[in-house]
Amino acid sequence: MNELKLKDLYDGFRDPKTIKALKNLVDKEAAKFPGKINVMEVCGGHTHTIMKYGLNQLMPENIDFIHGPGCPVCVMPKERIDHAYILSLQEDVILVTLGDMIKVPGSHGSLQDARSKGADVRFVYSPLDTIKIARENPNKKIIFFAIGFETTTPMTAALLEHVTKNKIENIYFHINHITVPEPMKVLLESNDCQIDAFIGPSHVSVITGSKIYKEFVTKYKKPVVVAGFEPVDVMQSILAIVKQFNENRCELEIEYSRAVSNDGNIAAQNLINKYFTKATHFRWRGLGDIPDSALRLRDEYSNMDAEIIYKNILPNEKIDDHKLCICGDIMRGVAKPNDCKVFGKACKPSSPLGSCMVSSEGACSAYYKYGNLIK
């Protein structure tokens, strides 16, 4: 990491002059287009960028951002959060997971609540940090509660590789890795779909390549632009999308050519395939059952699969969300957070009713935090 200059991470991509210039270009292009364009940013990271930098305020009348299902915290159904909660309260278990997962309420409470009841819950920045925890606690069972889209899967695979190669015997896995394209198709096939084009998350495509979106332009006829996460990236992608509409094109474009290719990172894909296979289904919070939209451990690793080992204590019935919560509609792009009756009132980051308010990438939390309501 020493080679990396931190400044390179953001420099240039937040330049006010560039952003203003792009806004003017978007305005000009959009003025030429007679209709309205709803652009769905699939990924919560983009929602966050849009709200944090106020890019929605820069859009002309006929372009609207609608927010997608792309946040692993937001789409985690309650029963699986309960799994984490129950596992964490087992006496000899240390439950390890990533960031925001700790705050999401399941039906018994969040992992944070479990921790205040004595559970040993830890969050790590990188799954590989789990190894250290396992080494320091040889008498405990370390369960890695794996979450995330294609971006984080290779890291879990890398942990699996390390665990098997080094025969570490006290690390187990609860896998909740999900994939981006399947829910996108579900949205497009639903009756009330309002999506005209997509902005795809660049870091997913760094791993998978842009090829996973081919079908969206060929079969579904929706332009897709794979974009980075800086304000300049998003503005450029919007410009590219409006241009496609004006020029009557429907293409898959890569805005983020800094790191995305058509094929992606083959080594990472191979590693993933070595350990994972498609789960037959995954129940997405707010979106329901989506076939082939998640991964599970391959059978040969079932001795490490916490879901199998703890089968007897992990419930499997579906648990409904709070009846006032409209997260599902928000993630399908047919409602905005401020359409929710309890937004900012009964539901706030400190007392969330739904996970869209919990996750730092959730649309409700972005609206609450950055007060899009200024406009």
Add this chain to the structure above:
Amino acid sequence: MMTNITLAHGNGGQENNELITKIFYKAFKNEILSKSEDAAVIEDGTLAFSTDSFTVNPIEFPGANIGKLAICGTCNDLAMMGAKPKYLTCSVIIEEGFEVATLKRVVDSMQTELEKNGAIVVSGDTKVVPKGSVDKIFINTTGIGQIEQKGISSNNIQDDDVIIVSNSVGKHGATIFAAREGIDFSTNLKSDCASLWPVIKKLIDEGIQIRALRDATRGGVSAVLNEWAKQSNICVEIEEEKIPVCDEVKGVCELLGFEALSLANEGTFVMAISKEQASKAIELLKSIEISKEASIIGNVTLKHQGKVVLNTAWGTQRFIDLPTGELLPRIC
């Protein structure tokens, strides 16, 4: 309401506020406490009185250690009421097995910092507890200071006042995160931990009338500004371009998904003063080493009372809210 205390209740943000108001303020209710200032003003406005406990992991980090922090913390709370720190008490809870050489280093840096403030420790207490009962060492300091400028208060900020930060923001928080997570490529990053009284004294001596003053510790600049906006029922509008943030802090924020404005500082204050005195104050601050990056970051309006608004360089606006929850890194 909560049933158990979680780490979020100590974050300096919303949950923390809720805990304090619903439990402590409710029980201890009195006129002095309910002012909710950095230090209590007692004895007809002549003395300031403050206490703070310090726990930090790691206990030694670039730019400071827990001892320096414990003195700066309490002395700065006094200084923020325009008071010269004079007498401190110090109690220490040490975990069995703690290294004496480390303890010496910690205490020595306490003494160095006391000298900068012209204060002395006049009473103390030491407890040693079995291994595992505390994390290495906890230090509490309590201090009394002589108020040299009266009337500084978070409740008095007025329309058209100007908001100044004394230093580039977020360095302490970023340093601790970097040290904890072993992010070693931010070699120039150091905590801003420093005693602020010498700076405040200069401002007072030069006739600057300070309206409100607060060191931006836990919860960072955004917590201070939000409290001010609520307590004085004003709108604070800040300009993103004017907020000093060093490259290392920006980088850490970028990696971990934090906002520099919400990260803790230990030697950086926020000040509200009248527009007329702003340029004189800035000039003075810039002439002092620990505040040489001082900047006017915004001003007070009545547009969205009770709120803090950030204006970006490309013409958009958003609220800056109180940080909530435990500071956690984002998922990917």
